[in-house]
Amino acid sequence: MDTGVFRAWITAVAAVIEANRDHLTQLDAAIGDADHGINLARGFTAVLAAINEPPSGTGAATPGAVLTLTGATLISKVGGASGPLYGTAFRRAGKALGTAPEVGLPELEEALTAALAGVQQLGAAREGDKTMVDALAPATRAFSKAIAEGASQAGALAALASAAAEGATATIQLQARKGRASYLGPRSVGHEDPGAASTALILAALRDTASGDTGAGGTGSGDKATENPSARDAGA
Numbered sequence: 001m002d003t004g005v006f007r008a009w010i011t012a013v014a015a016v017i018e019a020n021r022d023h024l025t026q027l028d029a030a031i032g033d034a035d036h037g038i039n040l041a042r043g044f045t046a047v048l049a050a051i052n053e054p055p056s057g058t059g060a061a062t063p064g065a066v067l068t069l070t071g072a073t074l075i076s077k078v079g080g081a082s083g084p085l086y087g088t089a090f091r092r093a094g095k096a097l098g099t100a101p102e103v104g105l106p107e108l109e110e111a112l113t114a115a116l117a118g119v120q121q122l123g124a125a126r127e128g129d130k131t132m133v134d135a136l137a138p139a140t141r142a143f144s145k146a147i148a149e150g151a152s153q154a155g156a157l158a159a160l161a162s163a164a165a166e167g168a169t170a171t172i173q174l175q176a177r178k179g180r181a182s183y184l185g186p187r188s189v190g191h192e193d194p195g196a197a198s199t200a201l202i203l204a205a206l207r208d209t210a211s212g213d214t215g216a217g218g219t220g221s222g223d224k225a226t227e228n229p230s231a232r233d234a235g236a
């Protein structure tokens with residue numbers, strides 16, 4: 001996966017967040033303060049501008065740089081809990097990728113692990129607390145498992161995205177113990193956590209963007225292809 005894939009992923013995230021802005025805000029209206037979709041849409045609009053027109057000297061010329069710039073922009077543009085948390089996640093992921101021009105599954109696994117660690121370090125949420133961690137943690141675990149079992153890039157990314165979606169849905173039955181929703185106590189039960197829902201959207205966009213790529217061990221690693229509709233489906 002080269003820089004083009006990461007730029008395409010972040011571009012797709014901006015689109016899917018915009019398309020789901022009202023939905024995410026409605027989820028937050030039920031157990032928070034009705035701003036999650038608005039927060040993220042504003043943040044990713046700024047991210048798009050930043051990666052397409054990076055300030056001189058910063059650039060977004062490697063996968064790591066794309067993610068680091070995404071994180072830094074979210075931190076500076078998004079208030080509330082989710083800005084610093086997603087900002088940290090993307091920055092940690094970017095740092096983990098370093099300056100490599102292309103990354104494969106093991107590097108992406110490291111980046112996701114670093115992102116999760118950053119979110120948990122900052123927000124101190126554990127699985128079961130009804131936060132974005134309930135999507136990100138099982139997704140990262142499923143991704144690692146798929147890689148260990150020799151899955152293709154498409155297969156590992158499919159496992160990542162489905163585990164995130166399942167984790168987000170499973171937050172419905174949980175009582176919030178972190179963030180604004182925790183103020184509601186037992187009344188937070190019965191509603192999907194907005195941050196877990198947005199995490200599932202972000203990781204689904206990664207699957208959709210990168211799973212057509214042949215990836216580690218595949219052919220065409222020297223290509224500059226970003227989205228290659230003719231790329232062979234590596235199979236799941």
Ligand code: ADP
Nearest residue numbers: 036080081082123125131132178179194195196
């Ligand atoms: P705010 O709660 O400040 O209004 P948002 O509405 O943008 O911020 O984001 C709310 C989401 O942030 C929650 O749905 C939850 O997933 C996530 N969140 C809140 N607190 C934490 C935390 N301590 N750790 C992880 N995620 C958290």
Ligand code: MG
Nearest residue numbers: 032033035036
């Ligand atoms: Mg909110």
